[in-house]
Amino acid sequence: MTNPIDVIGSEIQAEFEMFGDWMEKYEYLIELGKSLPIIAETYKDEAHLIKGCQSRVWLHAELQKGKIDFTADSDAIITKGIIALMVRALSGQNPKDIVTSKLDFIDQIGLKEHLSPTRSNGLVSMIKQMKYYAIAIESQNVRS
Amino acid sequence: MNTPTQIAELTDVNSIRAQFPILERQIYGQKLVYLDNAASSQKPLAVMNSIQEYYSKYHSNVHRGVHHLSQVATDLFEASRERMRVFVNAASSREIIFTKGTTDGINLVAYCLRNRLKAGDEILISEMEHHSNIVPWQMTASATGAKIVVVKISPDGSLDLNDFDQKLSKRTKIVSIVHISNALGTINPAASICEKARKFGALTLIDGAQAAPHGTIDVQAIGCDFYVLSGHKMYGPTGSGILYGREELLNEMPPYQGGGEMIAEVRFDGTTYNELPFKFEAGTPNIESAIGLKAAADYMESIGFENIAQQESALLQYATESLSEIDGLRLVGTANEKASVVSFLVDGTHPSDVGTILDQLGIAVRTGHHCTQPLMRVLGIPGTVRASFAVYNTFEEIDFLVAGIRRAQKMLN
Numbered sequence: 216m217t218n219p220i221d222v223i224g225s226e227i228q229a230e231f232e233m234f235g236d237w238m239e240k241y242e243y244l245i246e247l248g249k250s251l252p253i254i255a256e257t258y259k260d261e262a263h264l265i266k267g268c269q270s271r272v273w274l275h276a277e278l279q280k281g282k283i284d285f286t287a288d289s290d291a292i293i294t295k296g297i298i299a300l301m302v303r304a305l306s307g308q309n310p311k312d313i314v315t316s317k318l319d320f321i322d323q324i325g326l327k328e329h330l331s332p333t334r335s336n337g338l339v340s341m342i343k344q345m346k347y348y349a350i351a352i353e354s355q356n357v358r359s
Numbered sequence: 360m361n362t363p364t365q366i367a368e369l370t371d372v373n374s375i376r377a378q379f380p381i382l383e384r385q386i387y388g389q390k391l392v393y394l395d396n397a398a399s400s401q402k403p404l405a406v407m408n409s410i411q412e413y414y415s416k417y418h419s420n421v422h423r424g425v426h427h428l429s430q431v432a433t434d435l436f437e438a439s440r441e442r443m444r445v446f447v448n449a450a451s452s453r454e455i456i457f458t459k460g461t462t463d464g465i466n467l468v469a470y471c472l473r474n475r476l477k478a479g480d481e482i483l484i485s486e487m488e489h490h491s492n493i494v495p496w497q498m499t500a501s502a503t504g505a506k507i508v509v510v511k512i513s514p515d516g517s518l519d520l521n522d523f524d525q526k527l528s529k530r531t532k533i534v535s536i537v538h539i540s541n542a543l544g545t546i547n548p549a550a551s552i553c554e555k556a557r558k559f560g561a562l563t564l565i566d567g568a569q570a571a572p573h574g575t576i577d578v579q580a581i582g583c584d585f586y587v588l589s590g591h592k593m594y595g596p597t598g599s600g601i602l603y604g605r606e607e608l609l610n611e612m613p614p615y616q617g618g619g620e621m622i623a624e625v626r627f628d629g630t631t632y633n634e635l636p637f638k639f640e641a642g643t644p645n646i647e648s649a650i651g652l653k654a655a656a657d658y659m660e661s662i663g664f665e666n667i668a669q670q671e672s673a674l675l676q677y678a679t680e681s682l683s684e685i686d687g688l689r690l691v692g693t694a695n696e697k698a699s700v701v702s703f704l705v706d707g708t709h710p711s712d713v714g715t716i717l718d719q720l721g722i723a724v725r726t727g728h729h730c731t732q733p734l735m736r737v738l739g740i741p742g743t744v745r746a747s748f749a750v751y752n753t754f755e756e757i758d759f760l761v762a763g764i765r766r767a768q769k770m771l772n
Contacts, residue, residue, distance in 0.1 A: 237387065237719045242770060269711040269727050271741070290741060291709035292771060293716075 244296030389721030478504030543692025
């Protein structure tokens with residue numbers, strides 16, 4: 216069975232293939248960054264801060280009927296745009312699908328390649344963090 | 360009416376650029392505009408060739424063998440030490456210790472001065488210090504019970520000298536201050552700081568990481584006890600650097616690391632240490648870097664220190680004037696005495712967004728806190744975008760930067 220997250224990843228990849236140059240791509244990311252639902256102020260604290268970013272990123276995860284909802288925010292708009300893509304792919308999905316998702320669309324749309332190494336590491340830490348949440352919830356499900 | 364100041368680039372800047380092959384590179388299909396020189400400068404052919412030549416013809420371990428190559432390698436290595444003695448105008452080459460760079464030099468001093476400190480003693484640093492001139496002292500403070508005292512900066516980014524005078528006291532045992540701020544470009548009055556510190560019997564260290572690329576350093580005129588610098592910021596190789604220390608002090612200090620080279624005689628019942636400078640150079644040194652560092656110093660001299668200074672000051676002035684014309688751009692650090700570093704913020708944008716878009720245009724700048732988190736906290740900002748210039752940069756590149764910032768502004772707002 217196909218992982219629904221990787222299906223969304225392919226959709227995102229197809230969308231990005233329409234862009235003629237980096238400008239259009241970044242303008243799109245900036246737009247996405249502006250439209251990302253802002254995380255509740257109470258979660259913009261040290262506990263929700265993701266380390267390793269040049270800019271600050273906050274991520275909150277909540278379990279809703281067996282699926283994980285992610286909300287996130289960043290003080291930098293392009294970072295926020297990238298987060299929006301991640302949230303679109305991963306939010307509202309089963310923990311198991313999140314854990315096993317390949318997420319190779321990030322590479323395919325040239326984000327890893329085009330962002331600076333420091334930022335790329337931040338992106339990697341954000342993905343790791345999202346997967347950690349899923350793993351944690353999965354393991355709770357197994358125990359209960 | 361005031362006549363506008365005439366600022367002009369060096370006429371032979373293109374022949375200088377020709378010595379730096381990396382400047383020909385394209386980034387994402389765009390011409391590289393390298394404005395991150397305060398982080399690390401690019402390397403001229405002379406430096407690269409010196410390392411190539413060393414490994415092709417002269418490599419061997421130094422200070423070890425009786426054979427010919429070992430002698431030649433030792434001669435080259437020691438010639439580099441002498442070159443760096445001249446570069447900082449130390450009295451003796453025994454006062455020049457090869458290090459991995461500025462951070463390494465500060466760690467050496469901070470560690471080896473521990474036995475001079477006790478609870479209640481004070482180490483004076485400033486708000487504009489790089490992490491590498493904070494953390495080693497914090498480690499020393501926690502090991503000895505000494506206290507770190509921090510001198511404030513003025514709103515323009517200069518050192519608050521009144522605060523310095525107030526905080527300097529008989530309790531002050533060490534004053535460790537940056538010569539030129541990496542984040543703000545401020546040039547501190549190193550000589551007067553050292554003179555005042557000396558009156559209270561405090562030892563002085565000047566962090567010269569950012570001063571080395573801008574011209575001649577005279578440790579005797581500054582009157583410091585220690586001066587540290589990195590080779591890679593002055594057109595030399597990474598992993599190279601020197602610590603200058605006053606001979607009398609270096610003799611009194613215990614060694615830093617133990618091992619080969621730093622010993623006179625090793626016995627299981629006790630070891631005697633080698634004399635200066637070898638006492639502080641345990642193990643096989645970074646020979647190629649020392650040789651590349653000499654080539655870098657020679658290269659700078661061949662351009663002419665006054666020409667480097669002239670070009671950098673023209674670039675700073677041109678950049679300051681051009682950037683000031685951008686609506687919503689705020690310069691961070693506007694001290695009267697400044698090196699060729701411009702830090703700034705653009706209203707309504709995050710430094711990392713501006714940096715990302717500039718990067719797409721092939722323009723390399725530094726964004727973030729520049730390893731000066733306490734300074735950014737004092738200024739109440741998340742970080743800055745920083746453009747820093749070297750002798751090979753041009754007015755045209757500054758024009759690209761300005762156009763890039765305007766484009767980023769348009770995209771982000």
